[in-house]
Amino acid sequence: MARPRKFDADAAVEAAMETFWTKGYTATSTDDLINGTGMLRGSLYNAFGSKRGLFELALRRYRDKGAAGQNAIQADRPPLERIRWLMLSGVDRTVADRRGCLAVNTVTELAGAEPELSALARQCFTQLEAALVEAVEDGRAQGEIRADRPARLLARQVMSAFHGLLVQAKAGYSPQSLHETVDAVVADLRV
């Protein structure tokens, strides 16, 4: 039928996601994307149309991988431990690589100029919120988590604290300080 692609489109989107995550949307040049994906200029544009289009694919991928990651949180450990682990792992990763959360980065960078991309990033929040609501309801059923507030409200409290902690981690706060705050947030969920 036609000449087959030499590259793996999935791998290219993944590589682009990493590049955007590291440098941010505006600061990522098409050259950066070429280096990151290993593709040539023309191929990249033939396949993805534009820098914006590729970013959109990368952000969708981040969202979908996040869903997978949040499923892993549905392990068999106690719900409070799962919530604690989610925050600790995110914080520790950010201390290590200084990249934070791609969705948070996208909202803070682009909410003003690119409402559609911001809305896509928001879907990541909605997804995380849903996973947290589920964990809170589990913990409540097990008598581990307080029942005096809607689960969704507790989930939003956790999510806002988490995202704020990622910013602190990116800003260079010490792991010790961050871990203490995580534990305090978790403690406030207890019955």
Added chain:
Amino acid sequence: MARPRKFDADAAVEAAMETFWTKGYTATSTDDLINGTGMLRGSLYNAFGSKRGLFELALRRYRDKGAAGQNAIQADRPPLERIRWLMLSGVDRTVADRRGCLAVNTVTELAGAEPELSALARQCFTQLEAALVEAVEDGRAQGEIRADRPARLLARQVMSAFHGLLVQAKAGYSPQSLHETVDAVVADLRV
């Protein structure tokens, strides 16, 4: 002695701060700064040296104004009310203008590429944290705020929740949802 400046340097830095706050550092062009300040290209470079230099001044100004704003929080109302008001006003402003906090935006955009600017933004956090510690200690002295945790830890909890809420606000979460979360965070401070 010499030809006097036609522009007000303070006002120019202020205008640049607004522009950077609205568009972000990378996405702000020198033309944007020229339009924002009303200065001509050469004058702007003669006065401030570079885009980066002007951003640094703008960020310092943001920090120093924040200090002033946080003093206003030291009003005569009850400490819990002051903390609540701080969060509500920040959240409402962000719902209205979609700009969030310049320090948070700077950290998420530039922590990887510009550690010095990120460190400057972190000073804004340190300052806010100090104001919160003071409010928490006040509230504790008045028997309003729990005493089972270090004031600094409670302050960091509030700050992380606050910054996370600013991200949610920028992402388009409803004022109602945001206000509920603010109230829950405040409630968790009570004895």
Added chain:
DNA sequence: CAAGTTTTTGACTGATCCATCAATAATGGA
């Protein structure tokens, strides 16, 4: 008024930006 100093002015630079394009190559089906 003249000398000395700094600012203003806007044209100019080279680099980099995102994107396009024509030519070539590689495949499957007729």
Added chain:
DNA sequence: TCCATTATTGATGGATCAGTCAAAAACTTG
């Protein structure tokens, strides 16, 4: 084998980027 279709390749494009410069202007001091 030849055609239709799609991908690769890398040169090229105009726009915009941050930053510079020389000339003219506006002030103070002597």
